[in-house]
Every structure is written in structure tokens, then in C-alpha cells.
Amino acid sequence: MCNHGERWLRGALIGKGGFGSVFLATPDKRKRGLLTGNFPALMAHEAEVLFEIKGCSFISEWFGEEITTTKKGNKVHNLLLEYAAGGTLDGLIQRSNGHGLPEAHVKAYTPSILEELIHIHKCDYVHCDLKPENILLVPSTTTSTVVAKIADFGLSKRSKEKYSGWRSTPRYLSIEALKDIKQDESSDILPWELKPGCSDHVDILDVAMLDHLRTSRIAAEISYVVRDFLESCLAMKPGRRLTAEELLSHPVKVVNSALGQAYGVCCFKPSAKYHASTAIVPRI
Known part of the structure; x- marks a missing residue:
């Protein structure tokens, strides 16, 4: 051909x-x-x-x-x-046997994901379907590292475009997308990971789903500075959420690790054992 x-x-x-x-x-x-x-x-x-x-x-x-x-x-x-020889971020997470990504991987992949989001948003686009399955792992041509690259722009839209339905996988929708079918740049900061067993095919607004988003848990031992970062990133009101640019400049030394948790790769997967060492974060 x-x-x-x-x-x-x-x-x-x-x-x-x-x-x-x-x-x-x-x-x-x-x-x-x-x-x-x-x-x-x-x-x-x-x-x-x-x-x-x-x-x-x-x-x-x-x-x-x-x-x-x-x-x-x-x-x-x-x-x-x-061609992404390293597969997807989701594949890497699945191979972790429920433990999530190691902090070293999160730190390695987070900067490139943020740089991509900044570029996409500056081009007046919203990805709308950002999730681990749509982040490819591509070996660098100059070093021995692997670069995380955003893919699958079939559901992307202009930031001001409006649609009558969701343009994403339901389990990764933000609260405003679930309630008001509103997706803008702030929605790309919020790919959600719901409870195990939740269906990807949601036909009606599930109150239990919204309750989960309102009471997402963050590890109790996490520091105040990192907690501040996560609360800003995961705020229920999109106007109070950090942008991709602000995430890059946030004064948190472990910003990359914190963002990895925000992306659902190691937090927000509730289990009895996990809840024993977590605290509910008030959402604003």
C-alpha cells in the first residue's frame, strides 16, 4: 500500500x-x-x-x-x-497486580503528560477521553528512557464546543461532565478511577457514582503540602482545579508522585484494607 x-x-x-x-x-x-x-x-x-x-x-x-x-x-x-513499543499506561498498571505504578515510573511519565496537555489546550482543544488506555509508552530515540505520549483524539473537541452527550468513558468523567455534560480544559485534569466492578456503560446518572467522587480518599499519612496539591487538582468545582501549567509549577517536591495518584494509577481504588489507612478529603 x-x-x-x-x-x-x-x-x-x-x-x-x-x-x-x-x-x-x-x-x-x-x-x-x-x-x-x-x-x-x-x-x-x-x-x-x-x-x-x-x-x-x-x-x-x-x-x-x-x-x-x-x-x-x-x-x-x-x-x-x-508505534508504541512499550504498550499503554493501562497495560503497565494491569501488570502491577493491583499495586499501581511505582513512584519512579510516575515521576518519569508525569512531566511529558503535562507538557502535552498544555500544548493541546493552547491549541484550543480538549482531549475529553484522557485515561491510562490512551497514554502510549514510546522508547526514546536518544536515551534509554520511555516517554509517555497522549493518543486517541477521536473524541477531542474545541474548548467551547458543546455536545448533548458524554465524550468519554463514563468511569473517567469529571463531576461536571456527569452532571451537566460539560467538558473543558479542567476536565482533562480529572480522569477518574471508580470502584472495582463499576460498568463502563452507564446509561443514567448514578448517585452512587457521584457520592464516590465527593468522598474520594487520599492516604492519611500524606503530607499537608501534597494534600493541598491533590485537593486543588481534584476540586469538585472546576474553577478551583489546577491547570496543567500550574501543576508543573506547584511548590511540591513530590508533585510528580502526587499527580500519578490524581491520575488514578495508585489511589482511588477502594478496598477494605485501603480504607483503614485513608481519610476522606473535603471537596470544595
Whole structure:
């Protein structure tokens, strides 16, 4: 197959989501990811967003799009994307056996995620579906480290655009999105991790879900400074939430570790043992 004059071959299936499948694509012996789907409008929208926000090295790179035809004559819409050899942040969390990410990993991945959010918001976009499954781990080409990169912009929107329904996975929605279907830059700071067993498919506003958000627990032994950081980041009122830029400059020496907890990678997964050593944080 050919994309913008460059020939490539579709390889093995490496992932599958609600709107398409991801295959390996190999042009000139360099591996890339190929997102193939049957939702042309959604994929065209993602391509448009990726074009608009290009310029940040921490965002999953986009190499182009095209339409191919199967042997049966069916049209297939393709996006050629950067290959993430390290998988996703969600995969890394799942491999932790319920312990969450080590602090070293959180500190390594947090800065790039914040830099990406700052860039996305400056381009007047809101990601809307930020969650561990949509954060790719890409090995650095210059060092031995792994860089966290935000991906999957199919549900992204302009900051002032309004919609009649949720543009996210329900379990990661902010309180204002759940109640008022409002998603702006502050919503990207708040990907939620609900109680184990909660369904990803929520048809009505669940009072228990809102109660969980209001009474999220933070480890009781955490310092006052870090608690202040988390309360600001997770405030119920979006106007009192820290922006991505403020998170980068917050005077907390363990800001990266704290943000990792805010992103649901090691906190907010209630269990009897965990509740024994936590305290309810008043939400403002």
C-alpha cells in the first residue's frame, strides 16, 4: 500500500477498540502503528485534530491518512501513527497486580503528560477521553528512557464546543461532565478511577457514582503540602482545579508522585484494607 508516496505493509493485529483496530505497519523497515476503522467521520476528525495540534514531541506522531480497498471492494479508512513499543499506561498498571505504578515510573511519565496537555489546550482543544488506555509508552530515540505520549483524539473537541452527550468513558468523567455534560480544559485534569466492578456503560446518572467522587480518599499519612496539591487538582468545582501549567509549577517536591495518584494509577481504588489507612478529603 502507498501513503503520500511511501509504500507500507500492514502487519499483525496489536490492538482493538470500539471504533477500530490497530495493526503494525512497516514502511522502509521502520515499524509504525496503523489505526484501521469503519467510522470514517470519527477517523477524519481525529486526523484533523492531529494536524491542528502537531508540533509537540510528546504527542503520538501522525504520518498521514488514506482509504484502501479490500479484495471484496469494501473501503477501509486508515491512520498511520507512531508505534508504541512499550504498550499503554493501562497495560503497565494491569501488570502491577493491583499495586499501581511505582513512584519512579510516575515521576518519569508525569512531566511529558503535562507538557502535552498544555500544548493541546493552547491549541484550543480538549482531549475529553484522557485515561491510562490512551497514554502510549514510546522508547526514546536518544536515551534509554520511555516517554509517555497522549493518543486517541477521536473524541477531542474545541474548548467551547458543546455536545448533548458524554465524550468519554463514563468511569473517567469529571463531576461536571456527569452532571451537566460539560467538558473543558479542567476536565482533562480529572480522569477518574471508580470502584472495582463499576460498568463502563452507564446509561443514567448514578448517585452512587457521584457520592464516590465527593468522598474520594487520599492516604492519611500524606503530607499537608501534597494534600493541598491533590485537593486543588481534584476540586469538585472546576474553577478551583489546577491547570496543567500550574501543576508543573506547584511548590511540591513530590508533585510528580502526587499527580500519578490524581491520575488514578495508585489511589482511588477502594478496598477494605485501603480504607483503614485513608481519610476522606473535603471537596470544595
